[in-house]
Amino acid sequence: MPETKASATPPAMKITTGRIGRTSRPDEIVIDVTVKSGLKAFAPSWDMVMSYKNGTLSEKGYTERYYEMMRASWKNQRAAWQKLLDLGKSGKTIVLVCYCPRGDFCHRHLLASMLKACARKQGITSEVLPEA
Numbered sequence: 001m002p003e004t005k006a007s008a009t010p011p012a013m014k015i016t017t018g019r020i021g022r023t024s025r026p027d028e029i030v031i032d033v034t035v036k037s038g039l040k041a042f043a044p045s046w047d048m049v050m051s052y053k054n055g056t057l058s059e060k061g062y063t064e065r066y067y068e069m070m071r072a073s074w075k076n077q078r079a080a081w082q083k084l085l086d087l088g089k090s091g092k093t094i095v096l097v098c099y100c101p102r103g104d105f106c107h108r109h110l111l112a113s114m115l116k117a118c119a120r121k122q123g124i125t126s127e128v129l130p131e132a
């Protein structure tokens with residue numbers, strides 16, 4: 001039987017990031033991941049945010065602490081992660097939003113790559129799209 005379909009399987013899940021207040025499309029689910037107004041399962045701590053702002057915590061230090069927090073969150077708040085993964089699998093684009101201006105260092109980018117890694121653990125292919 002001849003094989004006619006040669007196209008690669010598209011990623012099952014799309015992840016992107018943005019600034020709070022951006023307009024969204026119907027196929028997107030916007031998730032606020034800030035400590036101020038967002039889902040605490042994905043937010044940094046106030047201490048981290050303030051320490052980064054006043055210069056006592058470097059980007060590298062912030063990154064290490066945030067990933068450490070998210071590894072704990074993956075264990076302790078799995079339901080929140082699973083909800084995101086399920087939404088992603090359903091075809092919605094997951095949009096992780098924060099107040100930081102576009103192009104600035106921001107935990108939303110760290111979370112996007114963490115979510116991609118968590119999806120991979122469940123056998124879900126995903127891609128992180130640049131900010132629209």
Ligand SMILES: [Zn+2]
Pocket residue numbers: 098099100105106107108
């Ligand atoms: Zn941010």
